[in-house]
Amino acid sequence: MDIVKISLLGMSGVVLGFFLKGIKSEYSLFVTMGVGIMILELAVGKLEYLFQSAGQLKEMLPVSQEYFSTLIKMVAITYVGQFSAGICKDAGQQATAAQIELFCKLSVFVLSMPVLMALLSAIQEFLI
Numbered sequence: 713m714d715i716v717k718i719s720l721l722g723m724s725g726v727v728l729g730f731f732l733k734g735i736k737s738e739y740s741l742f743v744t745m746g747v748g749i750m751i752l753e754l755a756v757g758k759l760e761y762l763f764q765s766a767g768q769l770k771e772m773l774p775v776s777q778e779y780f781s782t783l784i785k786m787v788a789i790t791y792v793g794q795f796s797a798g799i800c801k802d803a804g805q806q807a808t809a810a811q812i813e814l815f816c817k818l819s820v821f822v823l824s825m826p827v828l829m830a831l832l833s834a835i836q837e838f839l840i
Contacts, residue, residue, distance in 0.1 A: 714758075718751055744802045752795065779827055786820050 725747030729740040763784075770780045793816030800809035 714754065718754055721747060721750060721754075741803050745799060748795065748799055779830075782823050782827060786823055789816050789819050789823070792816075 725743055729743045729747075732743060733740040766780070766784060770777065773780075793812055797809040797812045797816075800806070800812060
């Protein structure tokens with residue numbers, strides 16, 4: 713039922729923002745940011761469950777803890793970046809949104825380098 717609440721909240725925010733855009737466009741931005749923050753707050757409960765499940769997976773799988781934490785960081789970077797870029801786009805700041813997205817992509821790439829290097833090392837050991 714949470715998806716219904718969040719969907720209704722989002723649609724209400726869009727409609728309210730649409731009406732306010734004709735009266736005072738700056739209020740539309742505040743409505744968008746407020747709705748986004750409320751949805752993010754509702755999602756925190758889901759994130760807590762995901763982190764608990766990820767901890768259980770980490771204990772069950774014979775994978776290095778470093779790789780698992782890197783994966784969690786990558787997912788967090790993408791979600792935070794997408795949320796921030798979406799708010800910037802709603803505010804009409806497409807250039808800033810593009811810069812946030814670029815920085816997030818570069819951050820994920822930098823985080824993935826140790827994993828890629830370990831994979832290449834493992835492949836090289838099999839070939840020798």
